[in-house]
Amino acid sequence: MAGIKIFDVHRTWEDWLxxxxxxxxVLSPWLAGQHDDQAAMWNAMLVGTLVLALAAFELVxxxxxxxxxxxxxxxWLIASPYIFGFAGAGTLQYxxxxxxAVVALLAAMELWQDWTLSxxxxxxxxxx
Numbered sequence: 001m002a003g004i005k006i007f008d009v010h011r012t013w014e015d016w017l018x019x020x021x022x023x024x025x026v027l028s029p030w031l032a033g034q035h036d037d038q039a040a041m042w043n044a045m046l047v048g049t050l051v052l053a054l055a056a057f058e059l060v061x062x063x064x065x066x067x068x069x070x071x072x073x074x075x076w077l078i079a080s081p082y083i084f085g086f087a088g089a090g091t092l093q094y095x096x097x098x099x100x101a102v103v104a105l106l107a108a109m110e111l112w113q114d115w116t117l118s119x120x121x122x123x124x125x126x127x128x
Contacts, residue, residue: 022052074104
């Protein structure tokens, strides 16, 4: 009996999920009710836009550097409440920790899926 290998191949739904996560990051200060902290708001807008753009680039032309960039964005988002001093100041720190963790884990899974693929196989992404 052959096993289902849904996580063995990089699928386009993963890229669409990355786009949705980027949008959620951009909106997180308003969703958490902490849009008055300028540093946290600008950080969320910048990181969310980067995650959204990198995920959109993956839909168009897949490269491993896009996933590495998403991992960096996710880790930065996890650390940002401590760097900008809004850890313990409300629920935004939980939003950023959760969203950052999901972004980093999703990007790590995509990088793992793409690690052994050739450039020609990466170019066929989105056609499956």
